[in-house]
Amino acid sequence: MAMMTGEEYVESMRKMNLQVYMFGKKIENPVDDPILRPSLNSVKATYDLAQNPEFEDLMTVTSSLTGEKINRFLHIHQSTEDLRNKVKMQRMLGQQTAACFQRCVGMDAFNSVYSTTYEIDEKYGTNYHKNFIEFAKYCQKNDFTVDGAMTDPKGDRGLAPHAQEDPDMYLRVVERRADGIVVRGAKAHQTGAINSQEMIVMPTISMGPEDKDYAVSFAVPMDAEGIIMIIGRQSCDTRKLENTELDVGNSEFGGVEALVVFDDVFVPNDRIFLNGEVEFAGMLVERFAGYHRQSYGGCKVGVGDVLIGASALAADYNGCSKASHIKDKLIEMIHLNETLYCCGIACSAEGTPTASGNYIINLLLANVCKQNVTRFPYEIARLAEDIAGGIVVTAPSEADLKGEVTGPYVEKYLKAAKGVSVENRLRVLRLIENLCLGTAAVGYRTESLHGAGSPQAQRIMIARQGNLSKKKELAKKIAKIND
Numbered sequence: 434m435a436m437m438t439g440e441e442y443v444e445s446m447r448k449m450n451l452q453v454y455m456f457g458k459k460i461e462n463p464v465d466d467p468i469l470r471p472s473l474n475s476v477k478a479t480y481d482l483a484q485n486p487e488f489e490d491l492m493t494v495t496s497s498l499t500g501e502k503i504n505r506f507l508h509i510h511q512s513t514e515d516l517r518n519k520v521k522m523q524r525m526l527g528q529q530t531a532a533c534f535q536r537c538v539g540m541d542a543f544n545s546v547y548s549t550t551y552e553i554d555e556k557y558g559t560n561y562h563k564n565f566i567e568f569a570k571y572c573q574k575n576d577f578t579v580d581g582a583m584t585d586p587k588g589d590r591g592l593a594p595h596a597q598e599d600p601d602m603y604l605r606v607v608e609r610r611a612d613g614i615v616v617r618g619a620k621a622h623q624t625g626a627i628n629s630q631e632m633i634v635m636p637t638i639s640m641g642p643e644d645k646d647y648a649v650s651f652a653v654p655m656d657a658e659g660i661i662m663i664i665g666r667q668s669c670d671t672r673k674l675e676n677t678e679l680d681v682g683n684s685e686f687g688g689v690e691a692l693v694v695f696d697d698v699f700v701p702n703d704r705i706f707l708n709g710e711v712e713f714a715g716m717l718v719e720r721f722a723g724y725h726r727q728s729y730g731g732c733k734v735g736v737g738d739v740l741i742g743a744s745a746l747a748a749d750y751n752g753c754s755k756a757s758h759i760k761d762k763l764i765e766m767i768h769l770n771e772t773l774y775c776c777g778i779a780c781s782a783e784g785t786p787t788a789s790g791n792y793i794i795n796l797l798l799a800n801v802c803k804q805n806v807t808r809f810p811y812e813i814a815r816l817a818e819d820i821a822g823g824i825v826v827t828a829p830s831e832a833d834l835k836g837e838v839t840g841p842y843v844e845k846y847l848k849a850a851k852g853v854s855v856e857n858r859l860r861v862l863r864l865i866e867n868l869c870l871g872t873a874a875v876g877y878r879t880e881s882l883h884g885a886g887s888p889q890a891q892r893i894m895i896a897r898q899g900n901l902s903k904k905k906e907l908a909k910k911i912a913k914i915n916d
């Protein structure tokens with residue numbers, strides 16, 4: 434089996450013995466939990482759409498490892514065309530789900546671990562690249578969803594991993610055995626962890642010689658003994674328990690993040706990709722972050738498309754779509770959104786092969802892409818709220834729309850443009866609320882700021898890649914400065 438249907442994916446998740454906690458309780462059946470199910474549906478869409486002839490070119494590709502047709506989320510990029518298609522696929526999926534579809538972290542981990550392990554083996558004669566290729570083939574054959582885990586809790590941000598008061602603030606090796614290692618620590622904000630069969634763990638920062646035990650990368654099944662996931666709650670999450678489709682805004686799709694705890698988890702030797710070669714921790718971080726910053730030039734743009742559409746609909750329903758300032762605001766939203774897409778495509782088009790042969794994005798442009806993503810979705814959301822009007826946060830509930838006493842008043846006083854039902858008007862307002870302030874705001878708004886690294890992380894990379902000395906030389910030449 435090289436590709437699963439959406440239903441087969443859901444069934445495979447049902448078989449996992451995941452340790453998931455939410456609101457202080459163990460969730461025995463995360464697949465059917467009403468709060469969590471929309472996030473599973475978003476990942477399911479990556480399987481369903483791969484079976485759809487309309488999206489086949491974007492969603493599927495021939496594996497460079499097995500020659501079989503696979504889902505692009507498990508692909509090792511072979512060209513700049515692959516890099517561009519990745520971004521196009523992410524935009525399309527953002528459009529279809531208006532949520533985080535979670536599977537990109539695994540794809541980005543795949544490509545960064547692939548090239549980094551090759552370079553570690555070249556230097557040290559280790560076996561990590563072969564380990565990774567076997568793991569990648571296993572995932573491709575089973576069409577798994579793979580989580581990519583990077584962010585450690587970090588404790589005191591001013592201290593290196595080895596210098597923390599609590600040594601577990603960065604995930605580390607606590608025991609070395611003949612057959613493998615035992616790891617302890619946690620990974621925070623883990624997108625899609627509860628909807629994945631496997632997880633690739635990577636270090637979160639560059640490391641020095643004293644951080645040897647922290648320079649570790651490996652793969653484990655999500656139901657490995659000792660892994661516990663604590664769900665991050667989202668704004669308006671319990672609306673999903675209220676049996677209302679309308680008030681949820683996006684009732685079918687969503688995203689999910691969890692704090693993933695590794696309470697002494699065993700990792701066999703053949704699943705280790707880095708183990709103490711400290712100088713490669715930074716390379717792995719830089720590459721994973723670069724790929725994921727490229728990703729945001731696709732997924733956030735797709736969700737932005739839905740938000741722009743919702744805003745235009747809200748204007749239609751309010752009867753003000755012909756007002757020149759509304760038209761101009763929609764143009765501004767499109768301009769900002771397409772600028773993000775330009776960045777995603779540009780860093781892909783300027784990609785280059787690594788020593789291992791897979792393709793990596795232009796790191797400077799990928800960081801510029803993500804830096805823009807830390808800003809533009811906020812402005813797009815501001816304009817959406819501007820166009821929608823204050824009712825986006827004051828509208829009555831579906832229950833009031835249908836209430837015996839309240840219904841007629843809601844119907845009468847929330848009527849806007851002729852021919853538009855109040856229910857449809859409320860539906861689009863709730864979608865805007867969901868994207869800007871509700872559960873999807875995690876994936877669209879705040880994740881745009883912090884996902885794939887907070888703004889300062891990109892600025893450090895921009896400083897490193899920006900080649901200021903070359904720019905000074907250019908200025909000196911033009912100004913005829915000889916020093």
Ligand code: SF4
Nearest residue numbers: 533534535537728732
């Ligand atoms: Fe994919 Fe975007 Fe979610 Fe990251 S935030 S996993 S790139 S959809």
Ligand code: FE
Nearest residue numbers: 624880884885
């Ligand atoms: Fe993300």
